[in-house]
Amino acid sequence: MNKIVSGADEAIRDIEDGMTLMLGGFGLCGLPENCIAALVKKKVKQLTCISNNAGVDDFGIGLMLKQRQVKKMISSYVGENAEFERQLLSGELEVELLPQGTLATRCMAAGYGMPAIFTPAGVGTEVAEGKEVRNFNGKDYLMELAFNADFALIKAWKGDTMGNLIYRSTARNFNPVMAMAGKVTIAEVEELVQPGELDPDHIHTPGIYVHRIFQGRNYEKRIEQRTVRAI
Numbered sequence: 631m632n633k634i635v636s637g638a639d640e641a642i643r644d645i646e647d648g649m650t651l652m653l654g655g656f657g658l659c660g661l662p663e664n665c666i667a668a669l670v671k672k673k674v675k676q677l678t679c680i681s682n683n684a685g686v687d688d689f690g691i692g693l694m695l696k697q698r699q700v701k702k703m704i705s706s707y708v709g710e711n712a713e714f715e716r717q718l719l720s721g722e723l724e725v726e727l728l729p730q731g732t733l734a735t736r737c738m739a740a741g742y743g744m745p746a747i748f749t750p751a752g753v754g755t756e757v758a759e760g761k762e763v764r765n766f767n768g769k770d771y772l773m774e775l776a777f778n779a780d781f782a783l784i785k786a787w788k789g790d791t792m793g794n795l796i797y798r799s800t801a802r803n804f805n806p807v808m809a810m811a812g813k814v815t816i817a818e819v820e821e822l823v824q825p826g827e828l829d830p831d832h833i834h835t836p837g838i839y840v841h842r843i844f845q846g847r848n849y850e851k852r853i854e855q856r857t858v859r860a861i
Contacts, residue, residue, distance in 0.1 A: 633793050633837075634822075635844045638668035641816045645669065645781055648701075650678040652737065652777065652808040653691060654784035657683060657710075658854045660801030661690050662783040664818045664846040670697055678702040680777055682733065682804050684714045689852055695723070704777075706730040710854060729757065732774055734807055739776035741810025741839070746775050782812025785846070786835070789819035790826075793840030794833045802834060809835045818846040 635641045642665055645651070655661035669677075670693050677700050684703055685692035694700050695713050702724040708714050717723035728736075729751040739747045748771035752758050762773040784805040787798035795817055797805055809815050817835075822845040 633840060633843050634791055635842050637844050638664040638818065638846070639671070641665060641818070641842045641844055642668050642672065642781075642783075645672070645674055647674055648676045649674075649780040650778065651680065652779045652782040652784075652812055653679060653681040654782070654803065654805035654808045655682065655690065656800065656803035658686065658690055658852045660785050660797065660803050660805055661685075662785040662816075662818050663690075663849055664844075665783040665785075665816060666690060666693060669699065670694060673697065673699070675699045676701045678704065680704045680733075680737075680779060680808075682730065683707045684711045686710045686854065687713050689850070698722075702726065704728065704733070706733045727757075728752075728774075732757075734804065736774055736777050737804065737807040737811045740778065741807060744776055746773050748773055777811055779808075779812050780814065782808040782815040784809050784815065784817050784835075786817055786819045788821045788823060788828060789817055789840075789843050790823050790828050790837070791843070792825050793817065793835075793837030793843050794825075794828055795819065795835040795837075795840065796828060796832050797834050806835050809839045814841045815839055816841065817843045819843065820846060820849065 679700050692711050704726045706728050732751050735747050753770045763770050786795035788796045817840045
């Protein structure tokens with residue numbers, strides 16, 4: 631199976647209006663920047679986006695929010711995006727906020743083929759509204775459904791043409807669990823190499839989970855909050 635595509639435009643060619651997408655990254659670290667740019671260019675809309683956060687106003691998913699391409703955000707943190715806040719308060723954007731561990735575990739459950747998980751996180755709070763609660767050994771747990779995403783868009787440091795991936799440092803974040811969970815997983819990498827060039831002991835995501843891969847370009851790798859010491 632040939633997994634190589636020429637670039638982001640080809641990789642997202644069959645993403646259509648109304649689909650559900652997972653987007654890797656944490657803050658602005660490890661974002662699939664090329665795929666996001668291609669989605670903005672394609673102008674697909676009414677998307678449901680599952681991501682740890684919503685980017686900032688002019689970067690990451692924030693670019694899609696600015697173009698009104700996102701119908702619903704499922705996230706655990708959204709505090710750095712003023713446009714997100716405006717759309718939320720005006721009722722333009724549907725939002726499901728989750729504990730970060732719940733978000734990660736729902737991704738993992740989808741990758742493992744599990745329909746749901748039980749977690750104590752959120753019991754007795756607004757997070758639990760409308761959800762089934764079960765008691766195990768005297769303790770209440772929420773039932774949270776595994777995600778059902780059409781595509782997972784992820785970013786890795788290195789990958790080979792078979793789809794094996796290595797992430798670098800904190801850019802690993804949500805990318806590995808989302809790679810497992812998408813019906814179709816698209817990986818963009820900084821460096822694309824031939825099979826056998828990656829040390830098997832260093833591979834984080836096996837190629838079995840990746841359906842399309844391409845070498846990205848022009849990564850900005852923006853820092854969300856830069857703090858320096860006064861001289």
